[in-house]
Amino acid sequence: xxxxxxxxxxxxxxxxxxxxxxxxxxxxxxxxxxxxxxxxxxxxxxxxxxxxxxxxxxxxxxxxxxxxxxxxxxxxxxxxxxxxxxxxxxxxxxxxxxxxxxxxxxxxxxxxxxxxxxxxx
Numbered sequence: 001x002x003x004x005x006x007x008x009x010x011x012x013x014x015x016x017x018x019x020x021x022x023x024x025x026x027x028x029x030x031x032x033x034x035x036x037x038x039x040x041x042x043x044x045x046x047x048x049x050x051x052x053x054x055x056x057x058x059x060x061x062x063x064x065x066x067x068x069x070x071x072x073x074x075x076x077x078x079x080x081x082x083x084x085x086x087x088x089x090x091x092x093x094x095x096x097x098x099x100x101x102x103x104x105x106x107x108x109x110x111x112x113x114x115x116x117x118x119x120x121x
Contacts, residue, residue, distance in 0.1 A: 014076055014080075017072065017076070018073060018076055018077070018080075021069040021070075021072055021073040021076075022073060024065070024066075024069050025066070025069055025070060025073060028062060028065075028066045028069075029066075031062075032066070050117055051117060051118065051119045052119075054114060054117040054118045055118045055119050055120060060114060060118060063114055064110075064111060064114055067106075067107060067110040067111070067114070068107055071103050071106050071107055071110075072103070075099045075100075075102070075103045078099065079095065079096060079099055082095060
């Protein structure tokens with residue numbers, strides 16, 4: 001039987017954040033589906049309704065945290081999958097920084113769009 005290997009350091013910070021973001025994403029995704037697929041059906045979603053929801057501070061912060069948690073969870077998972085496949089040395093460092101830059105750009109653009117969706121500006 002093959003030995004079990006994981007690039008996650010057991011009980012390390014990234015290991016903990018991977019699990020915390022997973023739990024947060026499950027809860028917020030359930031809320032998202034309930035609100036935008038069952039309470040309001042897809043055909044009823046309008047930009048004006050989105051502006052109203054995004055203008056509520058609690059909803060806005062929840063969606064921004066959803067963006068940040070989803071980005072971290074996905075990028076951290078991809079990075080660890082690549083490390084588990086044997087990525088090391090200079091390519092590992094290059095991939096790590098590429099993923100960090102892409103994550104920062106995604107989060108910055110997502111927050112920019114979230115702010116634009118409020119009727120505050």
